[in-house]
Amino acid sequence: MTGKPLTAQVVTRLIPEIVHAKNAASSTIGAPTIEEETRAKEALDVPWQVVVHNDPVNLMSYVTMVFQRVFGYPRDKAERHMLEVHHKGRSILWSGMREPAELYVQQLHGYLLLATIEKIS
């Protein structure tokens, strides 16, 4: 075993190469690339979920129909989610990026379902 951990050794070895590559890039291309920013934004944006909450007024058949229409789920999958809402009080219908999650919630509110977006913890 050496004094330095393996990662530290690798990083120390790679830093001059990275710096060199960056300098080379800046001399020919210039400003930082947009691609890096987009990746970072997407990484932050991913963990959201659409949750439907129980409501004693909405009919079970109506809720099933809404899940089929909004998410395009087959009837058996839509029914499974409906029953989860009914028995457990909530069901996660979809997860992904924030913007489509908000759009799904908007559609669900259009059908008068109790729906929210949540950040996946």
Place this chain on the structure above:
Amino acid sequence: MEIRRRKNQIEISELDPFLAELLRQIPACASTEGAPAAEQRIFSPPIDGKETELCAEWKVYVEPELRRLFETATQTVGSDLEQLNGNEKSLSNRTLRIPTKHADAWLSALNQARLVIAAKNNFTELELNDHLRSPIGSRRDLSLFQVNFYGFLQEFILREMEF
């Protein structure tokens, strides 16, 4: 009362004056005006917790869209219900014909009305599931009957339209 599908229509026939009146009340019952609890239920927040920015944007951009959507549905239902207007004193049973292309509007308006009535009366889950409740004796009982009657119509429309 009889309800059946006839080609491109849902026909509710032999409607006695009482049920006809309950149907006529759908657009008024769907209104949240003067009922904060109903307003809160129909326009529920899109997120739990402290995301005030999203809630504020939702109020400005999404809620007006939803209001328009709900109003359009109740207007469609209101225009179908004009068939039940006429001589109020007549005891003869009426027939209401709902074009199947209005089915979505009816599902929406019936749902709005049920939610608003339930919110105004603060019905419990137990009350809503008590289908063996005794006949109408109070305003609250009438409201519960209304919620169940509208629910029955919703079920029928859903089944007939094979969503």
